[in-house]
Amino acid sequence: MGGVPPVTDQRTLRSVLVANRGEIARRVFATARAMGLRTVAVYSDADADAPYVADADVAVRLPGNTPSETYLDADLVVAAAVRAGADCVHPGYGFLSENADFARAVQAAGLVFVGPSVEAIDAMGSKLAAKELMQRAGVPTLPSVDATGLVGVELEKAAADIGYPLLVKASFGGGGRGMREVRDPSDLADAVAGAGREAASAFGNGTVFLERLVERPRHVEVQIFGDSHGHTVALFERECSIQRRHQKVVEEAPSPAVDPDLRERLQEAAVAAARAIDYVGAGTVEFLLDDGGDFFFLEVNTRLQVEHPVTEAVTGLDLVRLQFDVAAGRPLPAEALTPTLTGCAIEVRLYAEDPSRNWLPQSGRLEDFHVPADTEFRLTTGPGVRLDSGVASGVEVGVHYDPMLAKVIAWAPDRTSAALALAGAIQRARLHGLTTNRDLLVRVLRSEAFLGGETDTGFLDRHGLDVLAAPLVDDEGRRRHAVVAALAGAVLRRSAAPALAGLPSGWRNNPTAPHTTVFDAGTVRYSFDRSGITADLDAASVPLTVLGTDVLRPGRVRLEVEADGLRATYEVHVEGDRSYVDGPEGSTTLVEQARFPEPTAKVAPGSLTAAMPGTVSRVAVTEGERINAGQLVLVLEAMKMEHPVVAPVAGVVQALHVHVGAQVETGATLAVVADTEEGNSDAS
Incomplete structure (x- = not known):
């Protein structure tokens, strides 16, 4: 062992400010409390009601919502630490955690930076400079070149020297942001520009470099x-x-x-x-x-x-x-x-995103969040599941930050046992209100390729999202879930009845017309009579028997059901027009359709609409311009990632409704493209 010269200077730390948010802030607070340290949080306006804020002994507001206004403002964070009486600052990860100037500012304020020296951060702050240093230290590196200021022929030559395929990478920061894979020289310029924009937004520095792709x-x-x-x-x-x-x-x-x-x-x-x-x-x-x-x-x-x-x-x-x-x-x-x-430990990141829609991040209210775990933030001895979460039931997941909801970790004596325990815990989780990557994670953990150790960076592409992102609940299971949801609604309505609440809603002595519930997944018809329950979905029979029901609390029902000789228990959470069904097969969200839909404004044919709230970071076309199908129209930035919006058809840009910097909501019309191939317009 070696390193810096030995020193004996020790100090007592009594109060820590965590210059971060979400699950990492909660994680640091857990150990700090165990060590007897007073804990201080900082929070943006968007995070005012976040669980980590309540976890801290003291919290200091950082006015604003975006990272640049709040968690990336080093002066604000240091001032908060001084104001709260902290004697040390823990940076967590992301934001300012690898910013040498922030570490200097912390030390200049007389506080201890819970991290490496300023010199070490400086040395590794630039990935380009770090690679040169590692080469001198005898550590193997890949060929790379700085792309700063390179355009046109110079950029093309630098890329040719590296060789295709290559990666465009942010020199500062990490987490996959500011990174683009390039296989065709025609994509190089856009990849460099896009990576630079994303890096500047996430890390405050847009420097990028080219590196050989392995x-x-x-x-x-x-x-x-x-x-x-x-x-x-x-x-x-x-x-x-x-x-x-x-x-x-x-x-x-x-x-x-x-x-x-x-x-x-x-x-x-x-x-x-x-x-x-x-x-x-x-x-x-x-x-x-x-x-x-x-x-x-x-x-x-x-x-x-x-x-x-x-x-x-x-x-x-x-x-x-x-x-x-x-x-x-x-x-x-x-x-x-x-x-x-x-032993072996495996962790998965639970994201509010839709893998089947190009990893589209989700925002909104998390109606219910429960992951069955043995402990939070610190794993107990022996086999078990640990949850590190930054959210809780009822919180709003906004558009300003990374969409990670939690990390779930399992330990076991062997890898297969850890994988299966983790998959089981995630499948049993209640995740209501937002689409997540839960089903994909379960399928990955249970796949033969993963269990066989056949993992590499191309795993998801090789096995395909059509397989890995497919719902755990198959078609037969979804039909059963729809019927269970309709019956749960009947139970809830009947439980509120002033008389004869024990009878099923709609029960009749004599045969009558069935009751109907229309979900986005189809129309459920069901009847109660002396012979039991008959039900179908879109006229296809769904045979089942309800063995028992239990209203857990308002909006929550547990049903014990037998189908095809198999007994199973389902829990249904009804919130507004949505029914969340959790069963042994997995989970389904069903949206009940209004009996008399309100008229809505018609979206113009050919309209490109926002799939999520975000900020327009780039507009790549002009009104009147003729464009090709698949051509980039504009770029939306949300949850610290860029999301391209492309033309669904070849045509002419009839209208542009946004500009760079514009804030848009889900469903907002961004542009209108007239289809010139079919003679009509199409929507996306």
């Missing part, structure tokens, strides 16, 4: 830790290969592809990288691993990672506690200096 690699990273007493250690590896839009979705420790020899080589390279910058605190060295066993340096994340819980689960170490200890000047404890690797 086809279907594994993304493997090593957790490092250093202290101010000369110790530098590696706490084993994590694999984070399953990604969407270059952002991690499933993470695990250890990697199924890493044997003891490769693990030793990876850890040696990671420690060499850490010692090259005299690293102190928690950090991660990221590598790409090819199928031949060669690995290449990607970057050093000078902060705690989103996926740190899997390392905590397999080592038994509280990484946040170690961060506080190191920041206080204490040496790493013996259990961190000689760590042990036990």
Whole structure:
């Protein structure tokens, strides 16, 4: 072991401000409270009612909603820490966590920065500069070139020198933002411009570079830790290969592809990288691993990672506690200096997004949120499921921040057991109000390819979202769910009746016309009589028997049902016109249609409408311009990601209703394109 010269200066930390939001703020608060520290939160106006704010002992408002107005304003955050009487600042991840100027400002205010030195952040702040430093330290790297200021022929030549396919990557920041894959030279200029815009928005710096793309690699990273007493250690590896839009979705420790020899080589390279910058605190060295066993340096994340819980689960170490200890000047404890690797842990990121619609982020009210877990934020000893969540039932998920709702982590003695336990917990979760990636996560965890360790960065593309993002509830299950929802509505209506509340709603002594409930999934007809229940969906019979019902509370019903000789229990949550059905097959959301729909304004043919609320970050066409099908019309930015809006048909831009910087709501008309191929117009 080596590193910086030993020091003995220690300090007592009593109060911490977490310069972040959501689940990471709650995670840091959990350990801080256990250590006896007073906790301070900062919050934007959009986060005023967020759970993490209530978790803190004291909270300071940052006026505004957007990240640039609030969590990215270093002066505001430092002033909040001073005002609240904090003596240290924990940056979490994202936002200002890898901003050297922020660390300087924290220290200039007389506060302790719970992270690495300013010099280490500076050294790794630019991925380009970091790669050069790692090359000198003997760490393997990929060919790359700075794309700053390059346009036209110069840009084309630089790309040709790297070779296609290549990646355009943000030099500052991470999380997959400011990253574009380019396989065709004709896409290069747009990719560089788009990555630069996204990087500038997310990290305040639009510098991007070109890097050779390794086809279907594994993304493997090593957790490092250093202290101010000369110790530098590696706490084993994590694999984070399953990604969407270059952002991690499933993470695990250890990697199924890493044997003891490769693990030793990876850890040696990671420690060499850490010692090259005299690293102190928690950090991660990221590598790409090819199928031949060669690995290449990607970057050093000078902060705690989103996926740190899997390392905590397999080592038994509280990484946040170690961060506080190191920041206080204490040496790493013996259990961190000689760590042990036990069992397997897998984490999934639960997002408010629709994978089947190109990962479209979702915003709105989360009507119910419950994930069956054994603990929150810290895993208990032995097999179990841990939940790190930034949300709770009833919160509003806005458009200003990342759509991650929670991380769910499972530990077990072996990888298959961990995967199956995690899949079961997620499937049983109640997630009402927003579309999530839950079904995709369950399908990934249960897939033969995943269980066989066949994971790489092309996993989702190779297996296809048509399979992985398909609902867990099949057609037969959806028909049963629709009938169960209709019956639950009848139970709820009858439970409120002033007389004979025990009888089913619509029960008759003699045969009568069936009752009807119209959902977006179809029309349910049902009848109650002496022979029991008869029901169908769109005239297709759905045979079942209701064995019992229980009104749990207003709007909530539990039904025990028998169908095809199988008994199962369903819970139905009715909120307005929506019925959320949770059963053994999975979950379904059904929207009841109004009997007498109100007339609505007709959308002009050919209208391009906003699929979500957001900000227009780019307009690529002009009124009167003739464009091709699939051509970019404009770009919407929401939840820290760019979302292109393209022409559904070839035609002429008849109208542009927005401009750069405009805020739009879901359903707003953005532009109108007249179809010149068919002689009519089409809507998108």
